[in-house]
Amino acid sequence: MTGEVVTRTPAAHRGLRFTVVVIGLVAALVVTCIASITNGQYALSPADLLGVLLKGVGIDTVWAPTSAADYGVIYNLRLPRLVLGILVGAALAVSGVLMQAIFGNPLADAGVVGVSSGAALGAAASITLGLASFGMWTTPAFAFLGGLAAVLAVYFISRSGGRTEVVTLLLTGIAINAIAGAGMAFLTFLGTTSTREQIVFWQLGSLNGALWSNAALVAPLVAVGVVVALIVSSRLDLFALGERTARHLGVNVEALRMVVIVTVAVLVCAAVAFAGIIGFAGLVVPHLMRMLIGPAHLPLVISSALGGALLIALADLVARTAVPLADLPIGMITSLVGGPFFLWLLVRTRRRSGGWA
Template sequence: MTTTPTRADATARRSGGPPFASPRRFAALLGGLASALLVVVVLAVAVGAVPIAPGTVLEVVAHHLGRSGGVPDPVDDRIIWTARLPRAVLAVVVGAGLAVSGAVIQAVVRNPLGDPYLIGVVPGAGLGAVSVIVLGASATAGLSLSAAAFAGALVAFAATFLLGRQHGHWPPARLVLAGVAVGYLVSAVTYFLQTIATPNQVTRVLFWSLGSVSGARWEQLPLPAAVVLAATAGLLSQGRRLNALATGVEMAGALGIAVGRFQFGLMLVVALMTGTLVAVSGGILFVGLVVPHVARLLVGADHRRMLPCAVLLGAVFLPLADLLARTVRAPVELPIGIVTAALGAPFFLWLLRRGTR
């Protein structure tokens, strides 16, 4: 059965606009991405050193959810439920959270290169984690690696916002410069710690800095999942105001938005969410930078549509990247940041070439 194109679809095609900007196509895109997410999660659990049939994956999950009376094979059950599924779920959560964080940061700083690195959150988390790895927990008042990474992220965020503040709000250019300065300063300390680290510690630092979800456990998932769910729901509700902010501080103020308070609230939510995610997965590159641009290409710059698209794209992209990271050189596992950077850099070169044309 064929459907009749709507007037919005026809207008979008004639104007050369985003292919999924119309309401009908946007709804179809979200449905397609949600279906792709289910397929990707099953694929990420089924593929590995021990291949498992997708049907078995679904049976094990149904058994643990109380939807099936059959008892799965103990080996399959352990591989799926204990090892692979928590890893896939954490990748979904981290991908979605980093994607929406990047989209919001790009709107606040009005810079297409905006991502969690730009406001110092990821470098700060790296300093906290490296301090624990190299100097031990005593150097961070007894904090664990994840807790130290979270604390470092918030301290760096606070420094960026204190330096970037001017007359009660945060001009985009000043905020970017403050974030870059804080990031370089924090990174300098991190690099110094690496020079006094042992070879084994350097390996741990490198793997953490490039990110991994290999250590995922069910007991670790509730906190990041709850933070991402709550933060994303709050950010999605601000789509109209984000549109106004993206047009400029003056325009947003003219529309009655308390710009300084709104900027601070947005970035605080983003910093808390990103700090939580980096604490459990390390510094995964390019997700918050690339995914929002893909979403804009598909649905346009309207944040009411771009943010939901970015969330689903990030949730699909990172499990796929993790699958490549653990299979491309099996049995050796690559840090996931290598894969995301290898995929993200060519995309930006394509964007540059497209913009030149």
């Protein structure tokens, strides 16, 4: 009997890597979720968590805790915070995939087109002008509108003759970021000590005070953004071959760029409206996933969404438990991870290109 040697094709290898990565990310996310809900100032056991969750669907078990505080901590505090963090992480990571695809640069991030700075300016205006007193939705609404206005301004200012050059788009984004930064400084100067503290804390990013109503508003926006990213993923693969090649293959480059930029605005604005500015999630996660599974955008969007959710869930766990009786800003934690990674990525890119371009 002659043995047969089965040789896997490169596509099969990529498919296997994708499957392994997704299974690993899902397993890590489940473990992180359990750890996040059970750890904190009010300690719970995994059995308590299981009992509370089963009780919530009408199943009484021997694990069901007798204390009403256990139910309150899980359902009213930790679970909505965790769900919002997962949504925010997925939104930021998928937005990073889209930005890196449309600019053809692994160093691209949503911040380059003014989304984050515009959202920060909108939130600061709401806080400084006292509009936040009109309701809990005022500041998130202003943040969303500010980010959306900024990215639309960047896009339409950079268009000329029905086309948008990437370099012009980037330079316009830098100008809008500078204007938004100046506006932030002016509003901070005008504000009181209390409003300045609120602005600074919002800029650092936090999930503290998350509610089910926040997650319910963010979830459909993130879902729409991720679905759009999945739909355009095949065209992004063609776009990666170059704009001219993509046009020859039937891709409407301008329409694709517009759809991607608006989708990025929706994803990022939905995320920062309730969580504040959380840096580097959209940069680090897509690049790591690309290194693990390759450049194809459909698996990249799926794995990045899971990776972003895992990153923010882990960062929030550290934020709540690293310092007793304190809640650290998530943006600070992600920056501690993302800053060195970004420097490494810069050095790696320079070495590959043989020096700075």
